[in-house]
Amino acid sequence: MERIARLSSPVALAVGLLSAAASVALAIRGPISGLDLALTVTAVAFVSTTLVGMAVLRTSPANPVGWILLVAGAALPLAMFVQVVSDAHYLYGRPAIPGLVAINLASGVAGVFAVPLIGLFGLLLFPDGRLAAPGAAVRRRTRWLARTCWIMLAGLIAYSLFTPSLVDVSANDVPNPIGVPGGGALIIFVLLLGPVMAMTCAHLLGRARAANTSDQRRALTLAAAAGA
DSSP states (O other): OHHHHHHHHHHHHHHHHHHHHHHHHHHHHOOOOHHHHHHHHHHHHHHHHHHHHHHHHHHOTTOHHHHHHHHHHHHHHHHHHHHHHHHHHHTTOOOOOTTHHHHHHHHHHHHHTTHHHIIIIIHHHTTTTOOSOTTOTTHHHHHHHHHHHHHHHHHHHHHHHHSSBOTTOSSTTOBOTTOOTTGGGGGHHHHHHHHHHHHHHHHHHHHHHTOSSHHHHHHHHHHHHHHO
16 A cells, blocks of 8 residues: 555646646636636645545555645646636637547546545545544534435536536536436535535544543644634
């Protein structure tokens, strides 16, 4: 696992940096919308998440939280770059890159493994990658919350793939070639993401109250606040 972490870390960092840099280049060249400018800033800022994941994996290569941060830190800048590229074509008529629709669908799936992955399993498993200890007061709630997080990830992926129009495009009329009738109803998973993330934050606060030491209590409380 340590060797895999050493090999994966620079790859994830390179993906995040290159995607963020490409978004910046497109923003400088213009034209882009205000939303795409915000996405570009987000892509640049989110590269720091990869660095945190790398730091976690250096000390604990098997910790799922480190892998979650590493994957998310690469996935979000990549997804943001694809949306900026897509908007440049569909909104401003700039030449499309080959296979843009397929790339857009793939980036929609990648985006699920960015903020949603952190807000769901990143918070649920923080800090050591394990659920609440057996016998803890919050243990009973942990299992159903973990199942809910898995359902949310699956629903978000389904929404990205099967909604009638491409999700990572600001224009709403770009058809999705693999979209299914009624697929737009899957947006319910997007709407539920905030409330479920709030539950993972509340779960962390519950673990903080049950912590054995003041250091653990402070770390869990800070993580819950950051998640919120």
